[in-house]
Amino acid sequence: MSETSTEESSCPNGGSQLTLDGSVPVVEITNLQTKFGRTVIHNELNLTIEQGEILSLVGGSGTGKTVLLRQMLGLERPSRGCVRIFGEDISQASAEHLQQLRNHWGMLFQQGALYSALTVFDNVAQPMRELHALSPELIRAAVLLKMNMVGLGPEHANKMPSDLSGGMIKRVALARALALEPQLLFLDEPTAGLDPDLSESFVALIKSLHRELGLTVVMVTHDLDTLFALSTRIAVLAEKHVIAVGPTREVIQFDHPFIKDFFLGDRGKRALEALE
């Protein structure tokens, strides 16, 4: 885990605030502060994400979206405050426990991040093999099932990442992110680098997987079409914290220069019109 300047990163006693239906939120971030040296990136940042949401994080460049995502993944520790995932304080979790928790979430990195020396099959199988608990037959069946879920037939199993198009790399990376049947999926710029048609079909795939698997999704994206098509709520990062969070239509009404620029420029208006 990489270190920011840590002062007292911990959660208040007493456990998670329950949601309206009495369940524990999937993600609960409380009074989070992130400092690199003297530079404060986040301050008094709060965010709760409930089961089944697709929450998109947006904000200007350098507002700390990626850092926040990495903190939710347990890859970075905040300087202060609390990050609970499935009710567990992950900044206090031991490396071993964090590894177990990681099996409950999947991550799709921006560039796909496939192992270039491994075939499609082996890339998807890798998280399953790391469990050291599944037989080769079970892994084979599960890999083919995950490939099928993302629209890749068995004929692609022995291909190398260098043989794949950008859209296929994203699909393989998504199959790998889903390998351990996570309840929570993190997406970093899922449609970056895809042309509009591929982007649209990848969005449709995420939408159907979200529905079928009952996933909770946390996404960082600059792409307004992707944002509007997928998000059940949007959280806007500015001035070191979440300045607005809610359904798209509510957030875009919020009176803030970043929100006006980002959502109500020409591109934003076109994307909104396409949604109506």
Ligand SMILES: Nc1ncnc2c1ncn2[C@@H]1O[C@H](COP(=O)(O)OP(=O)(O)OP(=O)(O)O)[C@@H](O)[C@H]1O
């Ligand atoms: N390990 C680090 N050490 C020092 N500064 C860092 C570190 N990681 C991130 N930062 C700084 O924290 C700030 C937030 O970075 P982050 O990558 O989270 O921004 P972002 O909102 O994702 O930006 P973008 O939209 O441009 O990708 C940046 O100013 C970055 O330089």
